[in-house]
Amino acid sequence: MSLEDQTTGILYVVGLGPGSAGLLTPDASAALAASDAIVGYRGYLDLIEDRLAGKTIVGRELGEEVERARLALELAEQGRTVALISTGDAGIYGMGGVVCELAARVGTTAELVVVPGVTAACSAAARLGAPIAHDWASISLSDLLTPWDVIVRRVNAAAEADFVVALYNPASRKRTHQLAAVADRLLVHRSPETPVGLVENAYRPGERVEIVTLMDLALGKASVNMFTTVIVGSSRTFVSNGKMVTPRIYAAKAPIQGEVASRDEAMTSRAAGDQIMAESLAIIDCELGPEPTDPAERAVVRRMIHASADFEFAGALKFSPGAIDAAVKAFRGEGPSAGDRAVPASVITDVEMLKSGVRRDLAEPLGVSTFCLLNHSQAPRIAADDAITRSAAGLRLAASEVGDHVVVAIGNAPTALEETLRLIRETPWRPACVIGIPVGFVGVEASKQRLIEEFSVSGVPFITSGGRKGGTAVTAAVINALLELAGSTPRTRPVAGG
Incomplete structure (x- = not known):
């Protein structure tokens, strides 16, 4: 940047950095030295008090940004060399944008030079x-x-x-x-x-x-x-x-020293895990027998058995007609809940453990996000005000925040399932599918039965299991099976033109 004498007025818009002398750039220092007038917020002028001797000082308060810019332009248009100061970088939430916009509006004759600084x-x-x-x-x-x-x-x-x-x-x-x-x-x-x-x-x-x-x-x-x-x-x-x-290095792209061996070990471990999975599913298929014959239903059932080692789920699992197809289409960005958006449905869960059980390697390629608002700051207040559980309050918040282009997964709290059903009955909210498999002794069987009955009224698809059995592990297994089914066929997207 040249700081030679100017024949016309010049306005330096100077970023001071965080305020310490060591982080004021040489160009910013030179611009301040060359200026005969300094304009700025009074608090920022104090940061460079040792550089103000012999100069015209124009100080203003916070909230008077436009006034500061106008005064600086007027001084520069009189042929003076002026510095308009900001902390950090003047172009990032600083005076750079204000003065450049004002200059464009009034058609200034002054030369503007923005001097960068270390932003906050x-x-x-x-x-x-x-x-x-x-x-x-x-x-x-x-x-x-x-x-x-x-x-x-x-x-x-x-x-x-x-x-x-x-x-x-x-x-x-x-x-x-x-x-x-x-x-x-x-x-x-x-x-x-x-x-x-x-x-x-x-x-x-x-x-x-x-x-x-x-x-x-x-x-x-x-x-x-x-x-x-x-x-x-x-x-x-x-x-x-x-x-x-926040990690910058991704193992697949730029391994650091010593990481290659670790990755080889991880790959070996993953291969061993895949082998165990394959053997486990083979045992399940053998003991499960021919039912269910529908491939999609079988995929869900075998995943639940794999998660629980409990073959009773094969007889207890209940689907509304088209429930699996509705969830799979929603995850692909298809179906009624997607509307014209062609974006994948999200998953909302009743507890964090269930959210953690949704496999990212299945969800992320589809663009599926998972939410649990159990720990939302408003959940305790809603729970106290309405005499409901935090799980139910979190579900209510999730329905409001995320919307109805969702698959609901309830694996722990029957109260969250009851809140889901209340929202379906009393509001226009219509999730793509409800997977309601809470576990326990109080209210569990009744909430599952109400989920089944709600289908005949609202038509919202469901997947559930009879009896007291359920839990986060088997509910996560259902979600993961559905994500796997959604990813097994390429998603279709609308084609522009005709």
Whole structure:
């Protein structure tokens, strides 16, 4: 960047970085030195107090961004050399966008030069370890310039895509609810134990670095303010030696030293596991006999027996007509619940253990996501207010958050199955299929019978088993069998044109 004398006014839009002298770039330092006027938020001017001597200083408060940009442009149009400052990078939630937009609107004669700086996400990430080592998204929670519904849509998209999310402007004196609301949206797609990094005043006096969980964030247990950057991990992010790490290296693409042998051992172990599985299924086929003859039903039954070693499920399993086909089509993005979207149905479960039992190697190639909102921050309140169990409250929240393009899987709590049936009876919500196989002694058999009876009224397909038997393992086995069936034939997609 040339800082020679200018014949016309020039406006440097300068990113100061996090605020420490060591992280102010040489170009930013040179731009400040060359300027005879400095415009900025008063709090940021304090960070460069030692560089202000002999210059015209124009300080304004937060919320006066447009006014700051206008004053800086006016000074530059008078032929002066001006620096308009932002912390971090001026082009990322800083003054760069404001002044460039204003300049385009008024048709300025001044020359604009944006000088990059170290943005808050990068400085915060460095303090936390390596949380943004893979794909990430940055979202500002300030609704001063962006409508809140737009912010929520962006949070939902980033959460569903499993991005690490860097949250700027998470709170202020007037904005205190947004962060917990965002955490609730993220909990639809992520574990309550997802690591969350909080960095306040990075590389400045009063610095604070803390790692909490996503549930802490949702419950309002995390201390944040306008100077805090919040980094929410993805499903792969973990904490090691006090540092957040989002893995960058994938074994299949770039093995690190010593990993080749480990992978060979894993492949050998997997091959042995496949052999055991094949032998187990052969034994099941032999003892099961010829029934059921329908290949899809047999696939479900043998998976349940494999998960439980209980052949009584062969006689106890009950399907509504077309239930397997409805679930398989939903997982392929077909069927009535998909509408015109051609996207795969999600799975919602009553407990986290069942969610964990859904095999990612079967679900992910189809694009199927699995949700459990048992630990949603609102579940305890709903449970207390309506005198229902947390499982039922989580199911209610999942129905609201995820929608009706879902396959419901209930393997533990009959109360969650009863809530499913209530929603079907009393609301327009219609899942693609309900797999209701809770286990226990109280309310289990009655809830399963009501599931069967509901089909004659609503037509919602079901899979269940008679009696008290059931559980998360066999319910996960049913889901995995259906996913396997859905993946056995290539999905069809609409073809554009004609």
